[in-house]
Amino acid sequence: MATPMTWPKFGRKLLYSQFFERIPAPTSDFSGQTIIVTGSNTGLGLEAARHLLRLKASKVILAVRSVAKGEAAAEALLESTGATKNNIQVWPLDLSDYDSIKKLSDRANGLERLDAVISNAGMLTQQWTMVNGMEAHIAVNVVHTTLLGLLLLPKLRASAKTHNARGRIAFVTSDAHYVAQVNEANASGSLFNALNNKDIALMEDRYSTSKLFLLYAIREIAARSPVTPESNVILDVLTPGMCHSNLFRDDKPWLHSVIERIMMLILARPTATGGAAIVDAVRPDLPLEAHGAFLMDCKIAE
Numbered sequence: 470m471a472t473p474m475t476w477p478k479f480g481r482k483l484l485y486s487q488f489f490e491r492i493p494a495p496t497s498d499f500s501g502q503t504i505i506v507t508g509s510n511t512g513l514g515l516e517a518a519r520h521l522l523r524l525k526a527s528k529v530i531l532a533v534r535s536v537a538k539g540e541a542a543a544e545a546l547l548e549s550t551g552a553t554k555n556n557i558q559v560w561p562l563d564l565s566d567y568d569s570i571k572k573l574s575d576r577a578n579g580l581e582r583l584d585a586v587i588s589n590a591g592m593l594t595q596q597w598t599m600v601n602g603m604e605a606h607i608a609v610n611v612v613h614t615t616l617l618g619l620l621l622l623p624k625l626r627a628s629a630k631t632h633n634a635r636g637r638i639a640f641v642t643s644d645a646h647y648v649a650q651v652n653e654a655n656a657s658g659s660l661f662n663a664l665n666n667k668d669i670a671l672m673e674d675r676y677s678t679s680k681l682f683l684l685y686a687i688r689e690i691a692a693r694s695p696v697t698p699e700s701n702v703i704l705d706v707l708t709p710g711m712c713h714s715n716l717f718r719d720d721k722p723w724l725h726s727v728i729e730r731i732m733m734l735i736l737a738r739p740t741a742t743g744g745a746a747i748v749d750a751v752r753p754d755l756p757l758e759a760h761g762a763f764l765m766d767c768k769i770a771e
Contacts, residue, residue, distance in 0.1 A: 474647040483644065486710055487736045490766040492745050497752035499526040502634070503582050504751065505621070507532040507562055508590030510542040512714035513641070516744025517587055518542075522550040522557070524748070532562035532573060532590070564590050564613045565600045574620035582628045585637040585751040586621050588614055591679075595672040599665070607664050610679035614640065615686045622694070622702060629701040636702035639750035644708040644765055646681035650674045684763060691761030703757070707750040707764035711736050712743030 474482065504521055508514040509531040518529050529546075533539035539559035546557055560576060563569040577583055591610045600608035618638050625636035652671050656663035663669065664678075684706050691704045713733060749767045750759070762769045 473649075476648055479644075479648045482647070483711070483736075486644070486766055487738065490710075492710075492738070492742045492749075492767060495520050495524060495745050495748045495752065497524060497748075497754055499524045499584075499753065501527050502584035502753070503528040503530070503580060504585040504587065505530045505532055505560075505577065505583065506587040506589060507564070507617070509533060509587075510535065510538040512740060513709055513712060513743045513747060514587070514589040515542055515546075516741045517589065517747040518557075518744075519546055519550060519741070520744050520748045522546055522552040526556065528556060528558065530558045530560055532560045534561070534563050534590075536561050562590070562617075564609045564617070565605070567601065567613075567616075570613060570617050570620065574617065574624075577621055577624050580624070580628075582632050583621070583624045583636070584628060584632075584634055584753075585639070586618070586625065587639050587641070587747055587751055588618055589641045589747065590614070591641070593676045595675075597667050597670065597672065602665070603661070604665050604670065604675070606675045606679040607661075607682070610676070611682045611686060614683060615690070618687070618704070619690070625702045626700050630699070634753065635696075635755075637751040637753075637755055638702065638704045639747065640683060640687050640704075640706045641747060642680040642683050642706050642708055642763075643677065644710070645677040646684055649677035649681040651678050651681065653678075688761050696757055696760050703755055703760045705750050705755075705759045705762050705764055707746065709743035709746040710738055710766065712738045713740045714743065 499521055504526055506514050506518045506529060509518045510533040518531060521529050531539045531542060536559055543557045543559055546552060560573055562573050592605060598605040629636040653663035654660060656669060687704055687706050694700050696703060746767055750764050758769060
């Protein structure tokens with residue numbers, strides 16, 4: 470289980486990570502490999518795709534909500550990496566839509582090979598929204614993200630066996646799970662019902678809670694799917710740390726926005742550095758110990 474922390478302890482851990490840990494530029498060889506990156510038309514996902522193309526990935530699939538924005542991102546990647554159009558594809562994916570998730574997994578089954586998946590897409594908002602009968606963070610960041618991983622796992626297993634190359638799925642979460650309060654756990658009855666109760670929801674905590682639940686879900690799946698010759702796929706969870714990205718997009722009171730901008734200016738890593746941390750979690754030479762692990766600063770953390 471994740472180790473909960475007090476805010477002072479978490480603050481010290483965060484500051485040490487942001488100021489003293491260094492994320493190395495990825496150097497692993499992805500030659501011949503096909504990787505799907507969700508949420509990759511901007512921010513960390515786009516930078517992860519850029520690293521993968523630089524590292525000679527044969528095909529990087531940008532799985533994005535807006536195909537038009539994905540195509541624009543693909544053009545930018547072509548210009549900056551020297552890759553060819555054969556190296557990049559843009560596929561639609563809306564993580565709030567079950568049909569979109571199923572269509573992407575069906576399309577992935579038609580690939581010649583699939584070596585890795587970076588599950589980067591997610592959401593953060595303080596606005597209450599329901600998706601498919603669930604609060605949006607729980608639906609998108611936990612249930613639908615886990616569903617997509619499970620649907621792609623059989624293809625990764627088959628590809629690993631055919632091509633003798635271990636598959637990898639990395640789920641991008643957040644070290645904020647260390648301080649998730651999960652106040653809804655104190656309510657009587659079903660936890661899912663409590664999470665769907667707007668009257669008791671603490672939206673300031675919901676993103677952290679969703680990332681904690683995703684960590685629990687992936688660790689359970691990893692425990693039930695040990696790495697074997699028949700299931701040669703590593704599943705891990707990682708945080709890229711606090712990075713400049715497009716995650717913080719909500720309208721906020723001006724003072725909140727000013728404080729947030731100052732914190733990001735002082736603490737945040739460059740977007741490309743966050744992308745490097747993400748790519749490290751799917752490198753071909755990833756050690757077996759990473760299976761079911763939480764990775765922080767490119768190392769296995771508690």
